[in-house]
Amino acid sequence: MTAPRKTKLHVEELRQQIRYHDHLYHVLDDPELSDARYDRLLRELRKLESEHPDLITDDSPTQRVGAEPVKAFNQIHHRLPMLSLDNAFDEDELRNFDRRLRDRLKLDDSEKVEYAAEPKLDGLAVSILYQDGKLVRAATRGDGTTGEDVTHNIKTIHAIPLQLSGSKYPPLLDVRGEVFMPRAGFDEFNARARRNEEKEFINPRNAAAGSLRQLDPRITARRPLNIYFYGIGEISKGHSASTHEMGMQLLRQWGLKVSPELAVLSGVDQCLAYYAAIFEKRVSLPYDIDGVVFKVNSLDYQEMLGFVARAPRWAIAQKFPAEEETTIVKDVEFQVGRTGALTPVARLDPVFVGGVTVSNATLHNMDELQRKDVRIGDTVVVRRAGDVIPEIVSVIKKKRPGKSRKVRLPAKCPVCGSDVERPENEAVARCSGGLFCPAQRKEAIKHFASRRAMNIDGMGDKIVDQLVETGVVETVADLYKLTLENLSGLDRMAEKSAGNILNALEKSKQTKLARFLFALGIREVGEATALSLSAYFTDLDELMEADEEALMTVQDVGTVVASHVRTFFQQTHNKEIIDALLAAGIRWPVERKATPDDQLPLAGKTFVLTGTLNKLTRDQAKSRLHELGAKVSGSVSRKTDFVVAGENPGSKHKKALDMGVFVIDEEALLQLISK
Numbered sequence: 324m325t326a327p328r329k330t331k332l333h334v335e336e337l338r339q340q341i342r343y344h345d346h347l348y349h350v351l352d353d354p355e356l357s358d359a360r361y362d363r364l365l366r367e368l369r370k371l372e373s374e375h376p377d378l379i380t381d382d383s384p385t386q387r388v389g390a391e392p393v394k395a396f397n398q399i400h401h402r403l404p405m406l407s408l409d410n411a412f413d414e415d416e417l418r419n420f421d422r423r424l425r426d427r428l429k430l431d432d433s434e435k436v437e438y439a440a441e442p443k444l445d446g447l448a449v450s451i452l453y454q455d456g457k458l459v460r461a462a463t464r465g466d467g468t469t470g471e472d473v474t475h476n477i478k479t480i481h482a483i484p485l486q487l488s489g490s491k492y493p494p495l496l497d498v499r500g501e502v503f504m505p506r507a508g509f510d511e512f513n514a515r516a517r518r519n520e521e522k523e524f525i526n527p528r529n530a531a532a533g534s535l536r537q538l539d540p541r542i543t544a545r546r547p548l549n550i551y552f553y554g555i556g557e558i559s560k561g562h563s564a565s566t567h568e569m570g571m572q573l574l575r576q577w578g579l580k581v582s583p584e585l586a587v588l589s590g591v592d593q594c595l596a597y598y599a600a601i602f603e604k605r606v607s608l609p610y611d612i613d614g615v616v617f618k619v620n621s622l623d624y625q626e627m628l629g630f631v632a633r634a635p636r637w638a639i640a641q642k643f644p645a646e647e648e649t650t651i652v653k654d655v656e657f658q659v660g661r662t663g664a665l666t667p668v669a670r671l672d673p674v675f676v677g678g679v680t681v682s683n684a685t686l687h688n689m690d691e692l693q694r695k696d697v698r699i700g701d702t703v704v705v706r707r708a709g710d711v712i713p714e715i716v717s718v719i720k721k722k723r724p725g726k727s728r729k730v731r732l733p734a735k736c737p738v739c740g741s742d743v744e745r746p747e748n749e750a751v752a753r754c755s756g757g758l759f760c761p762a763q764r765k766e767a768i769k770h771f772a773s774r775r776a777m778n779i780d781g782m783g784d785k786i787v788d789q790l791v792e793t794g795v796v797e798t799v800a801d802l803y804k805l806t807l808e809n810l811s812g813l814d815r816m817a818e819k820s821a822g823n824i825l826n827a828l829e830k831s832k833q834t835k836l837a838r839f840l841f842a843l844g845i846r847e848v849g850e851a852t853a854l855s856l857s858a859y860f861t862d863l864d865e866l867m868e869a870d871e872e873a874l875m876t877v878q879d880v881g882t883v884v885a886s887h888v889r890t891f892f893q894q895t896h897n898k899e900i901i902d903a904l905l906a907a908g909i910r911w912p913v914e915r916k917a918t919p920d921d922q923l924p925l926a927g928k929t930f931v932l933t934g935t936l937n938k939l940t941r942d943q944a945k946s947r948l949h950e951l952g953a954k955v956s957g958s959v960s961r962k963t964d965f966v967v968a969g970e971n972p973g974s975k976h977k978k979a980l981d982m983g984v985f986v987i988d989e990e991a992l993l994q995l996i997s998k
Contacts, residue, residue, distance in 0.1 A: 326375035334378050337368040341384040354529075355719055357704065358613065359645030359676070362410065385633065395538055396471035399462035401450055402497050403556045406467055408616065409634045411641040414595060417617075420639045421591040424619065427628055427636070435590035437620040439567040440597050441553065441582040442605075442612040443640050446503030446531045450556055451477060453496040456487040456577075463535070467633070476535050477502075479544035488578030493562035498579060500552035504530040505609045508547025517694070525704065525717045526647070527611050551582045553616070566620045587620055598641050605643065614642040647706045647716065648676040652699055655686070655730045659738045661766030662846055663753040667692050667730060669703070669715055677707030684713040689732050690750040696720075700727035738762040764798075765791050767844050771799040775850060776842035777834060780827040781820065789813045799842075800903035803828060832908045836863065839911060843901075846887040855879055856888070861913060865960050867892040867901075872973070873957030923952030925995070929962055930955050933976050934969030936989050947996040959984060967992045 326334075341364055348354045348361075365384065372379045379385070411417040424436055448464040461477035462470035477483055480502070487496070504512070509527040516523045524530035534546035555563075555570050564570040571581045584601065588594050598615045605612055619625050619637035628636040654670040667686040674681055684705050686692040697703065697715055702722040707713040736743055736754035738761055745752035754760050765787055772782035779802070790796040795809050805828065810821035841853040848856070859877045860866035866888075874885035891897055930953050932941055939947075944967070945955045959966060959978045966979035966986045979986050987995075 326378050330371065330375060331378060334368065334371050334375075337364055337371070338384060340364055341368065345384065354525075355649075355721065357645055357648045357676075359648055362412075362642070362645075396473065396536070398465070398469050399460065399472045400469050401462065401465075401467070401556070402452070404467050405448060405450055405464045405470070405499060405556070406630065406634050408638055408640040409631075410614075411639050417594060417598075417639070417641050418591055420617075421594075424628065424637070428624060436624075437566075438588045438594055438617045439571075439585065439620045440588055440594060440615055440617050441551075441585045442601055442608070443614040443616045443642075444501040444503050444551060444582075445526075445528045445611040445613045446501040447528075447535055448499065448501055449473065449477065449535070449550075451483065451498050451500065453487055453492070453498070455494055456492045458483070458485050471536065473535055475540040476537060476543040479540050480548045480550060482549050482580055484578040489576060492577045493559035495557065495559045496562075496577075497556035497558070498552050498574065499554040499556050500550045500579075502531050502535055502548055502550050503527060503610050504534065504546065504548055506611065507609060508549075512547065526706075549610070550580055552579045553582065563622070565622055567618050567622065567625075568620055570622075588617075594641075602643055612643075613646070614640050616640050644676070644678040646677050647704055648674045648681075649702055649704055649719065650674040650681075652697060652701045652703055652715075654699055655692075655697070657733060657737050659736060659754050659760065659762035659766075661763055661770050661844055663760065663763050664688075665732070665736075665743060665752045665754065669697065671703075671705065674705060676705055676713070679707070681705060681707055681713045684715050686715060688750040689745070689752060692730055698723070698727040698729050700724045736760060736762075761791060768796060768799055768802070770844050771842045772802070773842075776838060777831045778838070779824070779831045781824040782827065786810075786813060786816070786824070798900050798903075800900050800907060803832075803904070803907035803909075832910060834909060834911050836861070836911045839863075839904075839909065840866075843891070843897075845891045847884045848888065852879060852884060859957065861954075862960070862962065863901075865956060865958055865962070867898070868960060869958040870974070873975075876957045923950075926952030928953045928964045931957070931959050931963050931966045931975055931979070932969070933966060934972035936967075936969040936992075938989060938993065944992065944996070951996060 341361070344354065344356045344361055344364075347356075368383070369385050372383065372385055409420075411420055421436060425434070428436070430436070450462050450464070450470065451458060452460040458478065459474075460472070461474045462472055464470055478485060504527040506527060509524065509530050512530065513523045515521075524533065530546070531548060534543050534548055537543045552571075552574050554567075555574070562573070564573055566587075568585070568587050571585055575581050586597060588597055594615075594617050601612070601615050617639055619628065625635070625637040630636060651672045652669050653672060655667050656670060657665045658668050659665055667689065669684045669686055671682050671684055684703075686695070686697060695715060695718060697718055700723070702719045704716040704719065705713055706716045732745065732752055733743055735741065739754065741754050741760060743752050743754060754763065768787050768791065769784055771777055772779040772787065782802070787796075790805075790809075790813070795805070796802060805825065807818065807821050807825060810816055810824055811818045813821075836857040837850070837854040840848060840856055841850050855878050856866060856874075860869060869889070871882070871885040871889050874880050874888055875882065880888075925948065930948055932944060932955065936944060948955050956963060959975050959982065961982065963979070963982075963984050966975060966984050967989065968976045968979075968986050969989055976986065978984075
């Protein structure tokens with residue numbers, strides 16, 4: 324039956340669109356379309372052609388693999404075609420694939436197909452020819468039959484051996500692999516490009532493709548490219564294996580990199596479990612992947628199954644939900660965080676990406692917004708990987724409307740109206756409202772009550788919002804003044820739930836110093852830094868009195884963190900809140916540093932070192948004092964037993980004299996620690 328004219332026109336329109344985007348993606352390395360939208364176009368065309376076989380033509384995108392090679396490179400005819408893979412997008416499609424194979428192989432219900440599986444790298448496919456163990460030629464996939472000669476560029480990649488290892492390699496080996504740029508290398512490359520005011524790459528896939536297709540191999544040599552080999556195109560007789568896995572083992576023996584995630588699976592259920600595991604793991608992998616490839620492991624079965632026009636019947640790629648999509652920026656608003664930081668957030672036309680519908684994306688700060696030149700009305704590429712907050716990757720400037728609007732930093736806080744300040748050389752702008760800003764007040768209380776801080780169970784965001792908005796709670800200390808009446812008067816708060824929160828507040832009073840410090844919300848003091856501070860200053864008063872020099876003696880505390888900590892504890896209102904929290908009954912056990920024996924000569928004594936020591940380093944002095952049971956503090960307090968004053972002692976020496984703390988010199992210290 325002849326297809327209707329309307330269908331013919333639609334099929335031709337789809338082909339033109341796909342050819343256009345093929346050219347942008349494969350030839351110019353400048354895509355305008357996300358992978359997900361491209362896949363939808365191709366699937367629609369394939370569906371129409373399957374319904375109307377009379378419309379299939381030899382030059383249809385469904386009958387070929389990629390685009391024509393660029394003219395700047397010599398063309399290489401592949402000894403065996405580099406075919407593409409059919410895709411599965413859900414469990415049903417993978418099960419249907421397995422069912423078709425079992426039918427063709429005439430397997431009964433009890434027999435399972437054995438598959439070789441590995442992540443599907445998002446890079447550039449290449450064919451590399453070795454003759455007598457030497458690398459002689461390399462080509463891109465191109466259109467699957469003819470590719471671009473990239474031999475000189477391939478030779479610059481250190482992961483690719485110029486000479487195969489061992490002595491049992493075949494006289495001829497045509498091996499297929501995927502060139503990619505690891506995320507760390509990609510980030511470093513773009514950071515360097517920003518410093519040099521050069522063009523950045525949009526994603527690691529574009530970076531790999533653009534790097535491999537440089538006319539000057541010296542440029543490629545400076546790019547951090549890598550490769551994993553995934554298949555054998557052609558091999559001399561007598562060297563082949565009986566399974567795909569054995570073939571990959573041979574490649575490893577010959578010095579060729581194979582995916583460390585390669586696994587052999589029995590049946591489709593194990594394939595689905597592998598897919599789920601890799602999907603969870605993808606964010607932690609050092610390279611980008613966009614799915615999992617499943618291949619029939621038996622090479623005899625592969626031969627029996629054969630090929631269709633553009634792909635092998637014995638392999639399929641199960642794709643992940645797209646991590647990138649395109650959409651339009653409707654507006655940019657500024658959110659105020661608990662530290663007063665203003666974060667620009669793009670409001671988007673809703674788009675399905677990374678498995679969820681996304682309508683907002685972070686722009687991090689004004690520097691990032693200006694660097695990417697995001698404007699209201701722009702068409703942008705949005706990325707969401709795993710549980711990472713969605714972000715705008717790039718702007719498709721070809722689609723920028725004439726009425727697009729630049730985004731400007733507001734002069735006043737959008738929440739409280741206070742002035743917005745942006746210190747020189749800092750990317751982050753902040754509201755100057757401090758504790759007066761409701762946004763900061765709410766977020767500070769939510770942070771204080773959070774699980775990793777004071778762990779006040781039941782103190783959720785909506786409850787905090789109501790407590791702040793009604794004026795019942797203005798600081799974190801007010802939480803411990805709450806009554807059953809306060810809480811039960813909140814919306815949707817039953818008396819039992821209110822009682823549970825009061826119990827949680829009481830329970831939270833027994834905590835640890837590290838948790839308490841983290842809960843205070845001091846800038847730059849995360850959980851790890853709070854733990855380091857609590858391990859060094861086991862007494863809160865001692866920490867609050869410590870100067871920046873003392874603070875910087877703590878592991879991983881530099882000048883910036885020390886400044887923030889010192890500034891925080893110098894503020895009167897912060898001290899008042901801490902006093903109120905302690906008065907409410909918050910306590911923690913004193914975590915004494917372990918000593919070999921309480922009977923050591925200096926057990927229980929606290930020393931402070933100041934000035935320059937001549938006969939031993941400060942670290943040597945600390946180490947020896949610790950061995951003898953003493954504690955070495957970074958600041959002088961009433962609990963200090965000895966201040967050791969070397970040459971040019973600082974303010975600690977004067978403070979010790981003022982407080983009547985016993986001061987000794989280096990010679991006296993040497994006598995003490997030599998006993």
